[in-house]
Amino acid sequence: MTNSLRIGIDLGGTKIEIVALDEQGSELLRRRIDTPQGDYLGTVMAVAGLVEATEDELGRRGSVGIGIPGAESQRGGLIKNANSTCLIGKPLRRDLQALLQREVRLANDANCFALSEAIDGSGRDAETVFGVILGTGVGGGIVIRQQVLVGANAIAGEWGHNPLPALPGDEHPPPDCYCGRRGCIEAYLSGPGLSADHARHTGIRLDAAAIEHHAGQGDEACAATLLRYEERLGQALAGVINILDPQVIVFGGGLSNMQQLYRNLPERCAPHVFSDTVCTRFLPPMHGDSSGVRGAAWLWN
Known part of the structure; x- marks a missing residue:
């Protein structure tokens, strides 16, 4: 597989949504599942599973960015200020990188919204x-x-x-x-x-x-x-x-x-x-x- 697509994930309190974009920003795939309530490990596994299923379906490996309802602390990389409380104090990016065997980028969901509208909105x-x-x-x-x-x-x-x-x-x-x-x-x-x-x-x-x-x-x-x-x-x-x-x-x-x-x-x-x-x-x-x-x-x- 070649690294020729961008994968985005919106990790919300009730649902997890994934989208795959090509280099021009055209949507190739979109899926949505329920968020495992109060279950940090289940949430991490669900995100990794969505990424792997998307790449299998499209036959391509992608970069992974994730929007979360909180932020990554500058001290230690643990999640803070998250209304999905099971994420608080957890090394989310580190855990996902270990599962997906690549760099993962995290940002607050409002930052992701603003970025989307700034780039092609x-x-x-x-x-x-x-x-x-x-x-x-x-x-x-x-x-x-x-x-x-x-x-x-x-x-x-x-x-x-x-x-x-x-x-x-x-x-x-x-x-x-x-x-x-x-x-x-x-x-x-x-x-x-x-x-x-x-x-x-x-x-x-x-x-x-x-x-x-x-x-x-x-x-x-x-x-x-x-x-x-x-x-x-x-x-x-x-x-x-x-x-x-x-x-x-x-x-x-x-x-x-x-x-x-x-x-x-x-x-x-x-x-x-x-x-x-x-x-x-x-x-x-x-x-x-x-x-x-x-x-x-x-x-x-």
Whole structure:
């Protein structure tokens, strides 16, 4: 077999997805299996098995990149900050390299998302791309000249656990975050955070999709919840723009499907950006839910 394809894996908490790309980025194969719950050894074996089955089917050996819901510690190479807790403290890359008998590259799943969109997605013409995940959690990744910025602590782009600056009218005390802090961006801007904010103001528990639907039907309380969400997101992203000044911010995760965000965010950000105009473009992902696994493959770009 010749080393002529890129294999990417998205190692999630509920599913493991694999994709194989040719040199031009065309998809040759895609498979998805359930993640062995709470089973580190089972997870490692499942990933290795997917790689071997893919190479057997395609008759070619490939480079392997993996996106994970966490990061590899710069001290010792063990996994940290993973919401798939069975990975925490484990030498994942070392174990997979031993099984697959080759170098394996790991990156945070938000970094993989950003890389995919920077290489051949919505940010392909931009020098600097900030990839935003708005879903069950809030994550981010930075790509500069089509290279992932990892950072000294392997946390570059992790804006979700910075405190959200208080807007006029925001309630106090701020909501708790699972990380142990209060008032994190994630506690406000994740899907559960949006739902919790609506419940705090109305006493009614709705998920994000229902809030968006009812707002579109004229429900004033749901419309007010979405307005608060947009204003908070605008202020949070203004902080990113003031530091990173990306040409493109591309959104992923379930909340990225709210089309009004792309129309309204320039106006929501503008009062908080240290500039007379906001030229940053806010874009949906070209590759949708496929971006993360494609980005893992592009770690070998």
